[in-house]
Amino acid sequence: MPKMKTHSGAKKRFALTKNGKVKRGKAFRSHILTKKTTKRMRGLRKPGYVSEANEATVKKMLPYA
Numbered sequence: 793m794p795k796m797k798t799h800s801g802a803k804k805r806f807a808l809t810k811n812g813k814v815k816r817g818k819a820f821r822s823h824i825l826t827k828k829t830t831k832r833m834r835g836l837r838k839p840g841y842v843s844e845a846n847e848a849t850v851k852k853m854l855p856y857a
Contacts, residue, residue: 799853806842806850808857814842814850 807815818836825833842850851857 796855798856802850802853803857806854806857808851808854814847816840816842 805816809815816839818838818840820828821833821836
């Protein structure tokens with residue numbers, strides 16, 4: 793059986809934690825940063841995690857992570 797290919801878009805966007813959760817980046821951090829409040833920006837710095845509903849799909853895209 794040939795090796796499975798890692799989804800190249802997923803490997804750039806997601807990382808697996810030691811506990812098996814899938815870490816992701818937060819949205820709305822790329823531009824128009826002066827309009828957003830500092831409180832909001834501080835919250836966006838914290839890591840986000842993929843929901844349980846989508847976790848299996850992402851893990852399937854990252855077979856060797």
